[in-house]
Amino acid sequence: MSVHHERSRPTDRRVRVQGRPVDSCPALPPETERGSVRRVTVVGEEILSRPCRTVREFGSPELSSLIDDMFLTMHIADGAGLAANQVDVDLRLFVYDCPDDYGIRHVGHIINPVLEPPDPRSRRLVDDLEGCLSVPGAGMTVPRTDHAVAHGFDKxxxxxxxxxxxxxxxxxxxxxxxxxxxxxxxxxxxRDRKEALRQMAARREDVFAQRVIKAAGLGR
Structure with missing residues (x-):
C-alpha cells in the first residue's frame, strides 16, 4: 500500500510497535538498517494472483532477513505496507509503517494474518483514495471498513x-x-480498473525512477 501526500507519517511521539505503545520509533525503523532492497512485483505477475503459503517455521535467520528486506523495500518505495508476494516471496506475511486517523504511527509485521469479520451492527464503509506499490503511479477510491483487527504471529x-x-x-x-x-x-x-491501469502506464517509469533516486540517497 502506498502513502499519499495527504497521509504523510505523523511526526509526534505517539507510536505503536507490534501493536504496543512505545515512547518513540526512528523515522527509519531498525529493520531498514539491516535490509537489502528487493524488486517490487507488478500487477499482472502470477504470484500476485494466487493465495500465499502459510508460514510453518518461525525464528529462522531467513525469516528475519526477509522482514528486514521488506521494511527497507517498503520505505524506498514510499509505502505504508508491503506483502511478501510483492517482493516475489510466496508466504503469508506483511510489514507496515502506517498512520491511523488519530495521528498514531503503527510499525510492525504480522505473519499468517486473519482478519476478524466486521461487526454488522457497527460496520462503517469509508470511501478513500488507495494506492499500491504493485500498481505504481495509480490511485483510486476504494470502500473499506473503518476498523479492522488482525490475528497472527510475529517472527x-x-x-x-x-x-x-x-x-x-x-x-x-x-x-x-x-x-x-x-x-x-x-x-x-x-471502468475504474481500466482507469487505474491507464494511470499506471502513464506514471510507472517516473515512480521507478524515484525509487532508484531514494535508494541511492540511502546508499543502497
Whole structure:
C-alpha cells in the first residue's frame, strides 16, 4: 500500500510497535538498517494472483532477513505496507509503517494474518483514495471498513493482535488481500480498473525512477 501526500507519517511521539505503545520509533525503523532492497512485483505477475503459503517455521535467520528486506523495500518505495508476494516471496506475511486517523504511527509485521469479520451492527464503509506499490503511479477510491483487527504471529511465533482504525484499518485490509491473491484493482468496477491501469502506464517509469533516486540517497 502506498502513502499519499495527504497521509504523510505523523511526526509526534505517539507510536505503536507490534501493536504496543512505545515512547518513540526512528523515522527509519531498525529493520531498514539491516535490509537489502528487493524488486517490487507488478500487477499482472502470477504470484500476485494466487493465495500465499502459510508460514510453518518461525525464528529462522531467513525469516528475519526477509522482514528486514521488506521494511527497507517498503520505505524506498514510499509505502505504508508491503506483502511478501510483492517482493516475489510466496508466504503469508506483511510489514507496515502506517498512520491511523488519530495521528498514531503503527510499525510492525504480522505473519499468517486473519482478519476478524466486521461487526454488522457497527460496520462503517469509508470511501478513500488507495494506492499500491504493485500498481505504481495509480490511485483510486476504494470502500473499506473503518476498523479492522488482525490475528497472527510475529517472527518468533508469538501470537499478536493488531487493531487499526481509519487509514491503518485500510492498510491491514489491503495487505491481507494481497496474501489472498488479490489487489485493490479486484475491488474496482471495470471502468475504474481500466482507469487505474491507464494511470499506471502513464506514471510507472517516473515512480521507478524515484525509487532508484531514494535508494541511492540511502546508499543502497
Amino acid at each position: 518468533e511465533g508469538n501470537a499478536v493482535v493488531i487493531e487499526g482504525t481509519g487509514y491503518f484499518a485500510r492498510c491491514l485490509q489491503h495487505e491481507t488481500d494481497h496474501l489472498l491473491g488479490h489487489t485493490y484493482l479486484d475491488r474496482l468496477s471495470k
